[in-house]
Amino acid sequence: MCSINNTIRSANDGICMCNKQNSHNTIIKSCCILYFLFLLSLDVQSQNPCDKIISGKVFDTETNKPLPDVIVRSINNPKVIGNRVIYSSTDKFSISDTNGKFLLEDLCLDEDSLVFSRIGYKDSLISLEGDFWTVSLTETSVELENVLISDEREIISGTQTLSRQTINLDDRVVDRTSSLAGIASEIDGVTFISTGSNVERPVIHGLYGNRVLILNNYIKHGFQNWGDDHAPEINIASVERISVLKGSSGVRFGPEALGGAIIVEADPMDLRKPYFLNVNSGYQTNGKGANFSIKTGKGFDNFAFNLGLSYMKLGDRHAPSYSLTNSGKEEIGLNLGLHYHLNDFDIKLYYSYVDINLAMLRSSIFHSGDAISRAISSDTPLFIRPFSYDINEPNQLVNHHLTKVNINWWYDENEKITFTFGRQLNKRKEFDVRRNADRPIIDLDLTTTDLMLDWDHSFSERSDGMIGFHFFNQDNDNNPGTSTTPYIPNYNTNRYSFFLIENLKFGKNLFEVGARFDYEDYNVRGRDISQNIFRDEHSLNNVTFSVGYENQVNESFSFRSNLGSAWRTPNMSELYSFGSHGFKNSFGLLRYYYNEDQELRTDRVVIMRESELSSEKSLKLINELDYNSDKNDVKLTLFSNYILNYVFERPIGLYGTIRGPMPYFIFDQNDVLFIGSDLTFKRKFTNKFKTSLSLNYMWSNNLDNNGKLINQPPVRIEKNFIFEIESFWKVNFSEISLTPSYIFHQFQAPITITPQSLISGENNITPDTDIFDFKDAPEGYFLLDFSWKLNINDFTASIIVNNVLNKKYRNYLNYMRYFADDMGRNFIFNLSYTFKKKN
Amino acid sequence: MKNIFKLNYLLYTVLTLFIFTACEEDEAAPEEENEVEVFTDVKLVFTPTAGGAAVEASAQDPDGAGVQELQVLGAINLAANTSYTLTMVIENCLESPCELMNEEIEEEDVEHQFFFAFTNDAFTSPAGNGNIDSASDPINYNDSDSNGHSLGLNTSWTTGSASTGTFTVQLQHQPDVKTATSGATDGDTDFALTFNLNIN
Incomplete structure (x- = not known):
């Protein structure tokens, strides 16, 4: 800015x-x-x-x-x-x-x-x-x-040849109560996978979860990054800019950036910036939610600060024809930054805190096979209560603290050494509908420490690059008092990394080459169902590389291509999860095996080195063509991603328990191939009227298991019209946007085997059974969104209407699609006042 | 010089922070939890009121949350035209020795109720087919919670003439839901077990 x-x-x-x-x-x-x-x-x-x-x-x-x-x-x-x-x-x-x-x-x-x-x-x-x-x-x-x-932010070394798109929150009409993933999904090729209205996780080119790295102010967001129901705890009010890197950026950012990275940045605290104060408040009809935030800051000659506070509360949301009981949320955020400049040193200190209470849909919890059969086949949820602001079980309480110190030493005009220290504490408590519901069923403290030393150098006029040493440590501890076997074990992880990225410029051509070495060790301690302790220790190392090329053919046409490898060890829940979580019973890769009779067994924990597990490894090729002219702007992204040992969770059947038959899920590994494209075509008819069209297509193929995968994003097409309105009355700027979109039926969904057919014995599951789902993928649907933004002096007001037609639909990538429709029409009103001191 | 000194001091502070915080490693396992969620064994004990050997039938889930199927061990074999007292024995046998879970239910009696279903008129008392289909149907509860609502850890039964059929026992967990009229579909099911019933 x-x-x-x-x-x-x-x-x-x-x-x-x-x-x-x-x-x-x-x-x-x-x-x-x-x-x-x-x-x-x-x-x-x-x-x-x-x-x-x-x-x-x-x-x-x-x-x-x-x-x-x-x-x-x-x-x-x-x-x-x-x-x-x-x-x-x-x-x-x-x-x-x-x-x-x-x-x-x-x-x-x-x-x-x-x-x-x-x-x-x-x-x-x-x-x-x-x-x-x-x-x-x-x-x-x-x-x-x-x-x-408007400005362009720094390009990150090692990612210049990657497709990168940025959303500046101050410039956009944004629903400030929506999630990080919800906002990032405005970028082509990015969508989100969700569990109800509150938990949304970004999906980039079909990859999600811990295959999309979330960088919170350039350090890896340290949270319980597992399951589809754990979203990154990032307070949107503290965010100024969200960038998405769509290629494999594993060399620069380390494991887990298989699909790409999402970078969340706070106010950069520029020096010499005049004093500003921004007060923002909003109300939305769906969920009768209110939000309020305040931001202030000032930049002096060699010192700057900022401070932000925010609060939001939402009650039960509603689908077009019924209330989504227990779907409210409450969030409190605080962020504080200090920037100090001393000679060649530039020092930034940043702290943020967020406290979240998220309700999960009550109708997603069942305690009998009969109930789950009814819930999955029913058109309406089994549990509907009148609107309420109350947040009852199942719900999640999370506190996240992030502290970051960043020191840049500009020892030369174009060269610097950067030291970054980050420390995060993530405290998560989850409550389930159960006996002793007042006790958390999951109670974890995760401490994450990052130490990074980066050297930006320039060996010659034509080349420059970056060398980095990173240390990463995570310590996860279960707090006692859950009265249940820990779903996730205690563990400590250390990772030591070294990477090198250099780029070379020849005329209009830019070459970028990078390599990275990582060493990781794990120490895991957990309990089995009989409360016996199990321990495991293992370590591994890996080399990743990337090669990129960018060609600015002429003033209006550019081409970039990047081939990158990435790797990732299966995370703790993929390895060790055991037992009931939400409506599922899930078993990690090390918690189940097949006996001689090819029967699934879960009675022992497999030791890592005795298992046949391998790390996930990927090779992603991404090409981007960019054409800009006076009126037209076309961007075409083509990608293919080959992943060895891709880990995913899938239904495995209904098993008899003392409560009756319950749905069971296991984690599995297969080799997969994703091929897809994102096309965006923007046209500026006049200065006052612009349109854009985007099309996202992805084809996924399971190379081991008859081609099918589960929970892959369906094809999506979106059109956007923006009209700028002449100034009138005291309104000096006014813009209307209309966005129709169509999301297709996922024609690549796996076969369906309903719980009823499993209970009745019509279908029997064997290790050879194809990947299946409990419910058919939902039909395609058409949505219409509207927004109107206007400025009156220091005030900015906006009205957003989501799902204008109040369309009843279910989203294939929302886990709650088994039980309930998605949210109905929502009017979101927002008013913001910005005061800037004139010098 | 003064500034440089300040900066060194700052760097030193940051480094100290790192040394003191990043290097503590612990090797502790999660603490042992008193597992209250898992019932693995449910035993139905029919004791003749006139004395004599008790009749037992049980169901067992060998691995709790694991994938092994529930096993219903044996049928309920009762004598015709005889009065019995049914007591429930609920255990978690993943713990060694097995832990009796009845206490768990007694402590939370206001949140629990047992419901029954059986082949119509298998018993002279209670008559009918049990209260799973309709909560107001008769069952001879011998115990009640602190609100005076039926519980069902202890019930009375009088068999009719010889017959064969089924007998279902269902434990519902009904926090804030249990009332004098709440039924087998209110709240959540802790277990629902069906046995073969032989009256000879």
Whole structure:
């Protein structure tokens, strides 16, 4: 985010910060994208249209040094295409001196913009009028409003040739009560898998769970990353930007980035940023939910801070024809950041805390085979109560603390050493409908420690790269008092990693090569069903690589391709889960075996080295074609991902228990292949009317088991229309968006074997039975979403209507589809006030 | 110089933080839990009120939450035209020795009730086919919870003439649900077991 403060007739009051990146015909400074900071002052002497004077000072906010040799041009009618600014110059330009100062004189009133360019930085554009320039230039002694300029954030080394898309939350109409995954799913190729309305996990190109790395401010979010019902505990109010890397970024970020990575960033706490205060509140009809948040911060010459607080509460949501009993949520968030700049050192300290209470659908819990048969075959849930804000069992209570210290040492203009220390504490308690429901059935404390030392270097004009040493430690402990056998054992993990990424630039071609070595050790202690202790220790190491290529063919066409390997050890729940969790009984890879008679047995824990288990290994090829012209913007992504020993959970049958037959699930490993494409076509008909069309297709093939897999995203097509409305009354900006979408029936779903047919003995399960599901994949459905955003001075208001047609549907990737419809129509009202101090 | 000193101090603090926090490793296993969720063995003990040997029938789930099928061991063989007292014995045999779970139910008696179903008119008392299909049907409960509602760990039965049929016993867990009129479909099922019934 970039801002200018200007004061007429005042020499040096204005500040602007903006973020720049190199244009493609200059060398990419991979270490980071430096920021320009500049001070602007505007002098209007008279009504004469050509005697404007603008002066200022340009800074690089990361090194906090004045930047010389920046070309500042006054331009007319600029167009931004991709990362570049196309304009007709007015021949008026200035070059900043050794102190970063520049002066532009004799500017005319129709010269509406300034463009800043420098080798190694991306062009940056500042508009001097239009939506942002709220007062007439002819008036004297008037303070001008802040100017906001969209920017491009730093490209992360080792991922330059990967497809990357970013959502800036301040620029978007976003439902602030939705989840991280819900917001990230606005990006093509990203969807989410959910368990009810509250738990949503991102899916990138068919991969999810711990195959999508969630980086919370660039450190791995340390949470109970297992099961489909554990979403990352990230407070959306503390997030400024969400980026999605769609390729395998295992070299840069380590194991688990098989499918890609989602990077969540807080306010970067830019220096010299004027004081701001943002108050945001919202209400939504579905769930009668309210949310409130407040953010404040300020940047001084070498110190900056920010502070944020948020609260939300939602009651039971409703489907079009009934209430989804026990589906509310409550969330409290706090975040605090400090930024200190000292000579060549840049130090950032960040802390965030979130406390969440999530209700899970009551109708998803059954204690008899008969009940589950009825629930799965019934059109309506078996448990419907009137609306309530109460959160009863089953529910999840989670506290997450994250502390991060980041020190950058700019020992040279283009080279730096970064030290990062992160520590997270995740306390999770889950309550189930059971005897002793007041005691948690799962009560875990997970401590995660990250230590990272990264060296961004530049060996020559043409090449630069990054070398990193990372240490990662996780310590998971069960708290006593659950009155049940621990579902997840206690464990300690240590991982030591080394990686190297270099890139080389030849004209329009960029090559990127990376390799990584990881060593991991595990120490596991658990209890079996008879409360006997089992222990296991194992260690493993692995090498991953990636090769990438980017070609900026011409101004409007670019191509990038990346081939990357990644690996992942099956996680603790995939290995050790045992017993009942929610409506399922699940068995991890080491908790079951087949005896001589090919009968499934679960009476002992298999030791890792005696098992036939292997780590998951993947090879992902991703190609992206990007075409930008004046009016059209086409992006085509083609990918294939070959995964050895892919771990997944699947139904295995109904087994007799003392309660009656219950549904059982096991974790299994197969070799799989995913092939797919994302296509986005954006067209700008006029400045006021834009459309986009996106199509996501993925074909999955199980190479071991007759081709079928379970829970893969269906084909999706989405159209978006955006109309910008002329200013009226006091409204200075207003935009309406209409988004129809169609989600197809998952034609690749496995066969269906209903619980009834298993109870009646019609179907019998053997180890050779194909992968099956308890219920047919839902039919395709059409959804319509609407949003309207408008600005009145410092206020921004928005209305979002999700599921405008109140369509009754079930989402194949929502686990609750077995029991209930998805949410019905929802009106979300949001009002935000931003105060920015004028210097 | 002063600034450099400050920075060193900061780095030192960060490093100390790391050394003190990142290196503690523990080898502790999760603590032993008193498993209250699992019932593996349910025994029905029919004691003739006039004295004599008790008749037992039992059902066993050999591995609790594991995948082995529930086994119903034997039929209920009762004498015709005889009065019996039925007592339930509920155990978790994954613990060694087996742990008696009756106490668990007695402690939470306001949340539990046993329901029964049997072949119509197999018994002269209670008559009919039991209270699983209709909660108001007669069953001779000998115990009640602290609210005065029936519990069913102890019940009375008088057989009719010789017949064969089935006998189902179902334990419902009904927290905040149990009332004088709540039935076998309210709350959650702790177990539901069906035995063959022979009256000779």
